[in-house]
Amino acid sequence: MKELVIIGSCMLLPPSPSPTPHHSTKQKHSSLSPTRLSPAKLSCSSVDSTAAPRPPLLTSVRQDLTPRHRNRLKYYADLASKLAEDGKLEDFLMIAETVLVSGTPHWQFVASLSVKLVSAGVSGFLRDGKRQTFIDFFYRVDKLGLRPSALIDGSGRKLLARECRRLADDGKLEDVVGLMEILSGFGFSIKEFVDPFRIVNMCVERCDPDMAIRYACIVPHAHVIFSYAIHEFGKKRDLMSALNVFDASKCNSNGPNMYTWRAMIDACGHCGDYLKSRYIYEELLTQKVTPNIYVFNSIMNVNAKDLSFTLHVYKQMQNLGVSADVTSYNILLKACCLAERVDLAQKIYIEMEHKASTGELKLDVFTYSTIIKAFADAKMWQMALKVKEDMLSSGVTPNMFTWSSLLSACANVGLVGKAIQVFEEMLQAGCEPNSQSCNILLHACVEAYQYDRAFRMFQLWKESGIQKIFQSKESSASTGNLVTEGAGENYNMPSDISDTEHLCIDKVVPFTPTTATYNILMKACGTDYCRAKDLMDEMKLAGLSPNHISWSILIDVRGRSGDVGGALQALKIMREAGPEPDVIAYTTAIKACVKNKNLKVAFSLFEEMKRYGLKPNLVTYNTLLRARRRYGSLHEVQQCLAIYQDMRKAGYSANDYFLKELIEEWCEGVIQDNNQDQSLLRLGSSCNKSGIEKPQSLLLEVVAAHLQKDIADNLVVDLRGLTKVEARIVILAVLRMMKERCTLGQHL
Incomplete structure (x- = not known):
């Protein structure tokens, strides 16, 4: 035990014993804490009982200190500050403990210290790379009941921030998070040390959700960091890590936080796990919590490919009294577009227009662009162009996605001239074409079999770029754009241009072909392989x-x-x-x-x-099923039947017409080859005309089941449960198998 001895004006501190190393940092810190001294122990000397009389200690300091006591407190505080400045942290701690056990309030002792001197001395260890000494000192200060953050000034905090950033720059994720955990426990505001999102990004890059959770738990507004971490793990397609962070956020929160729930639903969308997003949404509802509009929009957007579920969520939102915003309607339009339900998209658009006229909604560029795309995919180009006019009259400026959808609307129906006109309008509106818009224009030419036109456009754009041309006149602000198709071949000039007007090149947009560009032109090659x-x-x-x-x-x-x-x-x-x-x-x-x-x-x-x-x-x-149009051998028919059954197992709706014809012709061949009575054929024809009660696919399944067996070995055919048409085709199939065996010289 250390004992303080004051002799005259000289204070002696016995050397501290070397600390015993420990595996745990926390245990090490606690072992370094000095034993608290009692006032009785402080009143006697452990060095020499006959020593000269020493000044009285602060044994009974009251909160309202007398001038004499204030002077003594100031003396000890100044002495401790200078010792700390000199790096004598053990001496500082001993003086602090002596003063505090005498009854001086902690805040008065801290207020009497020179924080600038203490901070300079303590920060020196951090500057010299002795981070552990720095931390150990703060552990012992904290054990004395002092607030460590009160002993560091602005310069020291900047040094701390520099140390944290250095650790982050070196990629020492665990070290920087561990240091900030310690500093947070000491009362420091760690958000000023390192950008919180940078730490989260490091955790995401390392695929370390546990470290992200540790960090989120020590920062203020933890839900923001949890939400960001979930979002970033989702973008990286790491759903398991996102779920781990989400579960930790629920434990760290008193109730459902809409930010984190929405982020988790969006993460499921990034990872393509739509069912998981529905489970999370249902879990929120089971807690009797009404999601906000942003959660509803997220769950609808993630499941936009399932129109029925999206509409179901929309009805739930209405039933819970949550008003739909323009984003909600845009997502509904997107779901209709993906489901190719242009009729429903048109109804939703009309409803949105009505609400816009009453001031309930303000349609945005995404609304118009989505409905234009729906009409474009349905080849309703006139409706698409009408929506564009509505858009302009509402004061909404089309963006590149809008113009690309308008180009597609014309290109999908082979209206090359109209597509080029839309392209010119896009240039006139000041929207620079990108590779996608140029590719759509080339695709329109290819779909209309105007291959030479496509190659001329491509060659000119590649050599000269896309020229944005405007009509100039002092008294007129009207403009026009021309798109050059090929060398020496232009569109006709507008007939209303007077002699005082002239055309000038406003800007040349460089054209950069993409892989899609070359693919479109390769389609225009026809059979020209070279x-x-x-x-x-x-x-x-x-x-x-x-x-x-x-x-x-x-x-x-x-x-x-x-x-x-x-x-x-x-x-x-x-x-x-x-x-x-x-x-x-x-x-x-x-x-x-x-x-x-x-x-x-x-x-x-x-x-x-x-x-x-x-x-x-x-x-x-x-x-493959349409490959055989005439009957062949049993092996060939069985080959087609195997493909047919494989197709049904894969979940595709089969078109049975060609396969049915193949089997019928193959079975009828046994009669045609033997010149049998054509009345059997007429019987078969009448049976077919009378209608097959079961679907053709079931008929083919029955025939396939019999043909997969080696029926010709025992000549036993089970016709129970078959219709007349099915029984006839199965018998003919068996006869055909017998005939093929005889032809090959095999005995029955």
């Missing part, structure tokens, strides 16, 4: 990488020219040098084989894509 290959090479020289669509188009060009071998070679090169072939590339190659009557290779490609783990799509199945 030209398409040159475009792909040009794409590579421009620093662009051909994607799956590029290779699929190249395969299609080869297939349409009748070069099946070339199509297969392009597929092989794609696998070796390009991206891994996807279902579209395989389907395109299968289509090329079917078109050129190479069915064996087509079916082998189908099996190959399944071996690579690719799931066929509806186009793949239909291409």
Whole structure:
């Protein structure tokens, strides 16, 4: 135990014993705390009982100090401040403890200290890299009942902030969070040390939700940090980490916080887990909490691909008395657009227009752009242009998304001239075209089979850029734009331009082709493989990488020219040098084989894509089912039936027309080849005309079930439960199987 001895005016402090190392930092700090001294112990000397008399200690200091006592407190405070400035922290602590145990209030002792001197001395250890000494001192100060943050001035806080930023710059996430946890416990406001969002971003980059939780728990307004962390983990597609932070935020809050719940729903949307977002939304409702409009908008936006659920949430919002805002309606329009329900989108738009006329809503650019896109996708170009006029009359300026949707509305119906007119209006409005708008214009030309026009536009834009031309006149503010199609070929000048008016180039917008640009032009090559290959090479020289669509188009060009071998070679090169072939590339190659009557290779490609783990799509199945238009061998029919059953298992609605014809012709072949009585055919025809009570798909399932068995071995056919038409087709199928066996020389 340390004992304070005062001899004359000289104060002696026995050296402190070396602290015993501990594994835990907290335990180490507590072991370094000096033993509190009692006033009785302070009144006697442990060094020499015959020592000279010493000044009296502050043994009975009252809150209303006398001048004499104030002078003594000032003396000890000044002495402690100078000792701290000199880095003698042990001496400072001993004086502080002596003064405090004598009854001096903590706040009076701190008020008597020179914070500038104490801060300078303590910060020196931090400046010298002795961060642990700095922390240990504050632990012992805190144990004495003093507030550590009161002993550091502005300069010391700046030094602390510099140390925290240095740790963050060095990527020492655990060190910086640990230091700020300690400083927060000492009463420091840590938000001034490091940008809180920077720390959260470091946690997200490290995929460390636990560290993000630790940090969020020590900052003021923790719900903001929790929400930001959830949002950032969601953007990184780390749903599990986002959920961990979300669960911690619920434990840290007294009740549901709408910020964090909304952030979690949005994170589910970023990660594509729509069902999880619904569970979170339902959990909020079960707590008898009414979500605010932002939570409702988030859950509707995340589930916008499911129109029925979106409408269900919208009705719940109305039932709970939450008024929809313009964002709510915009999300409803988006859901209708995704579901291709232009009729419902039109009704919602009319309702929004009515509310806008009464001042309840103010439609924004997203509203108009979404309804224009809905009309564009439905090929209702006139309605799309009408909405544009409504938009302009309401004082809303179209943005790039609006103009792109208007261009698509005209391009989807092959109105190239109208699309170019819209393009000119976009330039006149001051909206600079981007690659997407230019691609839509080229796509319009390709869809209208105006291939040369597309290539002329592309070549001119690439060489000269897109010229924004305006009509100039001193007394007129009217303007007009011209889009040049090719060298020496312009649109007609406006007829109302007088001699005093002239056209000037306002600005030339550089044109930067994209991979999509080259893909569109490759489609315009038709069967010209060399030209398409040159475009792909040009794409590579421009620093662009051909994607799956590029290779699929190249395969299609080869297939349409009748070069099946070339199509297969392009597929092989794609696998070796390009991206891994996807279902579209395989389907395109299968289509090329079917078109050129190479069915064996087509079916082998189908099996190959399944071996690579690719799931066929509806186009793949239909291409193979329509490949055989005449009856062949049992193996061929069974091959088609296997594809048909695989298609049904994959969840696709099958078009049974071609397969039904194939099976009927294959079964009828046994009668036609043996010149049987045509009355059987008429019977079959009458049965077919009488109607098949069951759907064709069920009929095919019955036939498929029998054909998959080796019925010809035992010649036993179970016809129970079959209709007349089904029974007839099954019997004919068995007869056909028997005939094929006899033809091959096999005995029944």
